[in-house]
Amino acid sequence: MAEANGGDLPHLDALAQYVKDLSFENPNAPRSLGPQETAPNIAIQVNVNAKPLQDGNFEVELMFEGTAGEGENILFRFDLNYAGVFHLSNIPQQHVHQVLMIECPRMMFPFARAVLANAVRDGGFPPFLLQPIDFAALYQARVNELAQQGAPANS
Template identity: 55%
Template structure:
């Protein structure tokens, strides 16, 4: 740990001078896995199901430098109109962002923070699907930049224009 002295005998921790992003905590806030038609659904002929996944990212300030970022993943696998399984995961993290210009906070919170959370959320869902009796579900990587751009465009479209 870096320390500085101000001419006295006491050492004080040095304050970071450059931008920094630290993960303080990661956790499951809410998780549900449903296997409504088991065991019948597990005994069907192996065919490729239709799998749909919805992703959403939200953030909120906890203090001037600490933020909670939530990654919500909802999905369902269907085969011939019957639900095989469904999941709903709200995975979150607390991040400390220091010495970052205010205009750079939204992209960091909505792109980089969920990018750090996603591999852990993906593993939780993959394990639940396997433990539900199905072959592994490997979610494709998510383009959080595109997701952020869509959210910004949607928010701009909702704002009233003034002449």
């Protein structure tokens, strides 16, 4: 009966999602909270890591590091490591890495985005809403980069 209901179909379950580490700095407060003459330069770096746990479970980390402003005019800085535990079943081995690096972060992104928006708002600024991220494009860019370096794609 399980096979008739798709028991052998590939399946991805999110078992847990959580903030693993969060840092927000407002180094120039209260001066930084006043009106600004120009919009701040915002720089963001995004990374994804995955590691196996046990019994088909994996921990996936979605990491954001960013700043608003430059030099002595930094408005705020943040670091967020948002993680999840996922269970993969019936996924062909050659696709596991793609699922972990594309689908899992895609599922986690809205929640991590909300954590960042709230942290920035709680720091005294308007909520900071990250634009959606194309994790498939990031993955493909990384695969291409590794191919040019002669490294395997699942590094």
